[in-house]
Amino acid sequence: MTATTQQAVIIAIAGASASGKSLIAQSIYRKLRKDFGPDEIGVISEDRYYRDQSHLPMEQRALTNYDHPCAMEHELLAEHLRTLQQGNTVHLPNYSYSQHTRVAETTEFKPKKVIILEGILLLNNAEVRDIMHTGVYMDTPLDICFLRRLQRDVQERGRSMESVIKQYQETVRPMFLQFIEPSKQYADLIVPRGGKNKIAIDLLAARIRQFLKT
Numbered sequence: 001m002t003a004t005t006q007q008a009v010i011i012a013i014a015g016a017s018a019s020g021k022s023l024i025a026q027s028i029y030r031k032l033r034k035d036f037g038p039d040e041i042g043v044i045s046e047d048r049y050y051r052d053q054s055h056l057p058m059e060q061r062a063l064t065n066y067d068h069p070c071a072m073e074h075e076l077l078a079e080h081l082r083t084l085q086q087g088n089t090v091h092l093p094n095y096s097y098s099q100h101t102r103v104a105e106t107t108e109f110k111p112k113k114v115i116i117l118e119g120i121l122l123l124n125n126a127e128v129r130d131i132m133h134t135g136v137y138m139d140t141p142l143d144i145c146f147l148r149r150l151q152r153d154v155q156e157r158g159r160s161m162e163s164v165i166k167q168y169q170e171t172v173r174p175m176f177l178q179f180i181e182p183s184k185q186y187a188d189l190i191v192p193r194g195g196k197n198k199i200a201i202d203l204l205a206a207r208i209r210q211f212l213k214t
């Protein structure tokens, strides 16, 4: 793709932690990748843009509020999205949840026709909102999100049950109420229940298919 070709269509999926953002994004991607291939469509997680904290000792990293907008480098995300829309390749940061910081290696990401973004605070950020074409909000009940997060973070993110519960009470839930839930007002589409909502997956995939065919 060159700077003169069509701008990438950016679909952003936001909502609470463990509301099913990643699952729905991957389900749509897998459905479309079969017909269009990885050069046409890709997924970027907002979590990649958690700030680098390698200059901080581990005990201090564990105290960061990861659910506050300041924890994310949204300005870099917006810059990368603009670069991709101009038809240029970017190098996405990679983030380690267990180390609470970025790792040295980056991942090359070439321009695509459609980019699915997924992350808790995407609809909260005005700069990112200006770049996206469609905003989706995953409206999964918070108690369900908490149970899924507890299971996932213990199994996949190297966390203890106690630390997940403490973090949920101190930052995850309050920041959800302050920043994430109010950002629902900016969504074009609200998806109830979670990442296995088949009708929502089919509708979004059909809409994206139209963009990919043009």
Ligand SMILES: Nc1ncnc2c1ncn2[C@@H]1O[C@H](COP(=O)(O)OP(=O)(O)O)[C@@H](O)[C@H]1O
Residues within 6 Å of the ligand: 015, 016, 017, 018, 019, 020, 021, 022, 023, 024, 148, 149, 152, 193, 194, 195, 196, 197
């Ligand atoms: N509708 C659903 N039914 C059952 N499990 C689900 C559903 N939606 C998501 N999950 C599971 O919940 C966990 C969190 O989902 P995930 O997509 O990682 O959330 P997010 O990206 O919003 O943090 C994952 O283990 C996922 O497989």
Ligand SMILES: O=c1ccn([C@@H]2O[C@H](COP(=O)(O)O)[C@@H](O)[C@H]2O)c(=O)[nH]1
Residues within 6 Å of the ligand: 016, 017, 018, 021, 022, 047, 050, 066, 067, 096, 097, 098, 099, 100, 101, 119, 120, 172
């Ligand atoms: O070092 C970190 C970075 C992030 N988190 C938590 O992750 C979620 C966002 O990711 P989801 O995939 O949407 O769940 C956020 O709620 C942070 O609290 C973390 O615990 N540690």
